Amino acid sequence: MSSPSPQVLAMALLLLLLAATSYVTALNLHGVGTPEGLGSGLNTRSMTSWDINLWPRKDRVPTVHYKFGDETVDHDAVLAGMATIEKDTCIRFKKVQSFLYFGSHLIIRNSERTCSLHVGRKWMNLFGQNLYLTKICAANPGTVLRQLVRAIGKNPEENRYDRTDHIHVMYRNIQTGHYINFIRWFYRTFGVPYDFYSILQSGPLASSRNGKTTLYAKDLQMQSLMAVERTQLSFMDRLLINTAYKCTEDWLEDCNEGSNPCQNMGYLNATCSCDCPDGTLGDTCQNKTMSYNDALLATLSPLTETLDVNATVSTTDYPTPQDAEVVFTKTFTSAGHTEINITFEGFNLSPRCADDSCCEEGLEVHLSNQRPPQGTWYCGNEIPTGTTLSANGTLILFYMKADSPGNTYKGFNANVTFV
Structure with missing residues (x-):
């Protein structure tokens, strides 16, 4: 039997290299996995999926090449998501003019089944990588943005x-x-x-x-x-992406700053001004008025609070139906009391969805401070008027309602008393 020709050996070696590359890329899709419960003493910053999955920088500009795989994709929705990322980072999206483009790029396609993609750039993937959007996904600006942020390499x-x-x-x-x-x-x-x-x-x-x-x-x-519904990058999203892609380093150099002048985790942006986290004020974020999470709650969920006195809890303007999104958490803690009762005077929420969840509107009731929590969801008309539920020491009510134009459901009204 004759020996394989050099051309055949070269082709076999190339295929082996591509297979190994695909395997390494798969391993680095998220990094190194670990089962729940393993100790957390390792340095998570020393192991990364970011570096290998980042899109390349050209003339200091991280560039994501892309093309639309078919005309049924909602181009405007995708371009709006790209514009959001470009506004908040130094990353730029560049459309490929030729369908024969040879190099790493996104191919954005319509899907009838699911929204899916590879997290970050596939290493040495010269023929493009698919980003699938269903029509339902494309109709939600937040979902489109989430897919694009995953495509540039950020994990959930x-x-x-x-x-x-x-x-x-x-x-x-x-x-x-x-x-x-x-x-x-x-x-x-x-x-x-x-x-x-x-x-x-x-x-x-x-x-x-x-x-x-x-x-x-x-x-x-x-x-x-x-x-709560999200359609923009949070401050921490912007900070992480801009740090990973070295945008913050470039902006410091462009602004002739030897070090970051911004305080409390703020960073210098492309306009040479500080991008400050929620809960801070001042040109250099120097005045911290509250924690990041508390500042977000005050803006996005102002009805969230902790109480230790009798109170009435209800949806906004009960019993008038509300269209707008509402999310809040009410925590009742007893001081010297052993029991907290909640009596419902009315309960009329959106019914359960096809998957049996309270996906449009629901109230989750926790009758203790058990860890991990064990709440019970209620929606529709599942709590009859006059029903009393009793909690031991702590009562937690978590209510969420999606934006629903034309809503006809009244909400709920209940009285909380300490015994």
């Missing part, structure tokens, strides 16, 4: 290795086949803290198989930030 917050300091993941409530979406990964966070308001923080009912909560914040007031 609930995949952070330090997430166990901030959230509980309720695996028993997660759909079969979706567990991989909740694995903790080692990837670089650049010192940016966990962000409940990140564009890539999933909501409390993400991938639920039974209508029950899958993600609980350890501080249940943060449920409100997890649930």
Whole structure:
């Protein structure tokens, strides 16, 4: 038998190299996975999926080449999402003029089934990588932006290795086949803290198989930030992306600054002014008025509060139906009392969705401060008038309602008393 020709050997070597590259890329999709419960003593900043999955810089400008794979994709929705990222970062999206483009690029396609993509740039992927959007996904600006942010390399917050300091993941409530979406990964966070308001923080009912909560914040007031609709990058999103792509370094140089003049985690942006986190004031973010999370709650969920006295809890202007999105968490803690009662005078919310969840509007009631939490969801007319529920020491009410023009449901009204 004759030996393979040099051309055949070269082709075999090339195919082997491409296969190995694909394997390495798959390993670096999120970083290195670890099962829940493993100790957190390792330095998460030393292991990263960012570096290999970043899009390349050309003349100091990180550039994401893209093209539309078919004409059924909502071009305007995608371009609006790209414009948001370009406004807040130094990343630029550049449309490929030729369908025969040879090099890393996004191919944005319509899908009838699901929204999906590879997180970050596929290394040595010269024929493009697909980003799929369904019509439902494309109709939601926040969803389009989330997909694009994942495409530039940012992972969901609930995949952070330090997430166990901030959230509980309720695996028993997660759909079969979706567990991989909740694995903790080692990837670089650049010192940016966990962000409940990140564009890539999933909501409390993400991938639920039974209508029950899958993600609980350890501080249940943060449920409100997890649930509120997001259509822009949060401050922490901007800080992390701009740090990872070295935008902040370039802007310091362009502004002739030897070091960052901004305080309290602020950073110098392209206009040579400080981009300051929520809860700070001043040209250099020097005045910290409250914590980042408290500032967000004050703006996005002003009805969230902690109480230790009798009170009436109701939806806005009950019983008048409301169209706008509303999210709040009410925490009642007893001081010397052993029991807290809540009596409902009226309860009329949107009914359960096809997946049996209170996806449009719902009230989750916690009758204790159990950890991890064990709340019960109610929607529709599931709580009859006059019903009294009793809590032991702590009562927590988490209410969320999506934006719903033409809503006809009245909401709820209840009295809370300490016994």
